[in-house]
Amino acid sequence: MKNQLLTTILMLFIFFTGYAQDIAITDTIEYARSKAYQKDFAEADRLLSSYSKSNTDINALRLHAQVLYWMKEFDRSAMIYENALKAFPDVTVVKLDYGRMLWELNKLPKATLLLNDYLATDKQNAEANILLAYINYWKGDIKTAKDKLATVLLYYPHNETALAIWKEINEATAPFLKVGGNYASDDQPLKKAGFSAEAGWYKSRWFSPDVRFDSYQSNAEGSTYNSFWVQAGNKLFIGHSGLILNFKGGLFSHATGQNALFTGAGAVTLKLSKAISLSAGTERLPYQYTITSIKIPVMEQLSSIAINLNKNNKWLGKAAFELQGFDDLNKIQTAYLWLLIPVIDKNNFKLKTGYAFNYSNADKNTFTASQPLSTLIATTTVGSAVAGYYNPYFTPSKQTVHSLLAAAEIQFSKNVKFTSRASVGVVAHAYNPELILNKNPGNIFSINKTYINQSYTPIDFNNELNIKLSKRISSAVQYGYSRLLFYTINQGSIHLKYAFINDNKK
CATH class of the missing domain: 2.40.160 (Porin)
Structure with a gap:
């Protein structure tokens, strides 16, 4: 009887400790997110850096990379994205996040690779197709640019961005x-x-x-x-x-x-x-x-x-x-x-x-x-x-x-x-x-x-x-x-x- 009571207490301790840890993890990420939304990027960076020393969480990594981008620390942001890709190769949305950042920084060859990889699992995604349409338009590959826009308009015929780029390409070419x-x-x-x-x-x-x-x-x-x-x-x-x-x-x-x-x-x-x-x-x-x-x-x-x-x-x-x-x-x-x-x-x-x-x-x-x-x-x-x-x-x-x-x-x-x-x-x-x-x-x-x-x-x-x-x-x-x-x-x-x-x- 005494042993059963000790076993029960130990199981409850383990359960509530794990539950408390889950709450702490969620609270840390959400608190860092709130700091980022308040544009206190330095504090968000500190929280997420400290948290990631002992935890590997995809949501924390994605948030941290975005915070660093807002801070214009592009090299650190890229390093976080690279770590996230290695730790979570099946979470393809990281490729979209990373590709978007590289597109913003005009690092188009690698952005193209990441966005195309992402589309292999989500070919209807409007954002990835539009970013690739822009890239191909800028480098003069009009056929590929229009193919990407056609995919967007097939599934989202009223997408204003895709329609605007289509019109711009038609008028320019x-x-x-x-x-x-x-x-x-x-x-x-x-x-x-x-x-x-x-x-x-x-x-x-x-x-x-x-x-x-x-x-x-x-x-x-x-x-x-x-x-x-x-x-x-x-x-x-x-x-x-x-x-x-x-x-x-x-x-x-x-x-x-x-x-x-x-x-x-x-x-x-x-x-x-x-x-x-x-x-x-x-x-x-x-x-x-x-x-x-x-x-x-x-x-x-x-x-x-x-x-x-x-x-x-x-x-x-x-x-x-x-x-x-x-x-x-x-x-x-x-x-x-x-x-x-x-x-x-x-x-x-x-x-x-x-x-x-x-x-x-x-x-x-x-x-x-x-x-x-x-x-x-x-x-x-x-x-x-x-x-x-x-x-x-x-x-x-x-x-x-x-x-x-x-x-x-x-x-x-x-x-x-x-x-x-x-x-x-x-x-x-x-x-x-x-x-x-x-x-x-x-x-x-x-x-x-x-x-x-x-x-x-x-x-x-x-x-x-x-x-x-x-x-x-x-x-x-x-x-x-x-x-x-x-x-x-x-x-x-x-x-x-x-x-x-x-x-x-x-």
């Missing part, structure tokens, strides 16, 4: 034809009118060709000059790396009637994360901004390297270096950066403000006297300023600009959007050239070039109205005003685009 006209007038004075036609087609990530034709008619000093430019190119999307290659080649024909000149471009973009990308490229193209350059062909080689920021289309920025090279071996170096941050972010109204910096300098200044020296000797007093112009292209001299930026977007309706961007130089100066007629003691005349550190206020103002006329037809009207050191210019354009969109969900 549809063959299109775009035509337009533009006009510009500046105070050199130079007037230019142009026509453009462009067509493109996304066939696959290896073949995304486009062709473009531009014609220009320029008027200056009582004469008209015509030129034509035709280009063809292809864009390639390389694997999971977020690498995009873009190549173009073309011919430029000038009014002088000489042989057409070759143009070409190569560019590469590498996505480092969801918000940051690197880009670099070089292009040989016609320079057509001065009166001289529309009379005779002037070609430039423009090379650049940049780091770009685009965080959910809210935080935007760029830092870049550009090098312009000309056939006379002169070079212009430009370094610039700008940043826009959101101030107002409503559905129908967005406002961003920011700052920009620009520094430009040429190896050799091209500012030249408007009249030959013999004429100036007969008409100009020694020591007087001489009129000049940039021949054949503009060259900045230690030009430094600090600007304030503003960008607004108004969504009047589903089909009508207006955007406006403004830049005002609050501190700007450059060494502006001045020509002086000079005569030395030997009665030899010459034109001396001096530089004056000149302050000025550059302004750049651009507006665009986009109207979606129908599902396939859209239009854009643009107006821009720029007051720069070299000139003041007004310019406008109008374009019409037709997209051959296929709505078939196959």
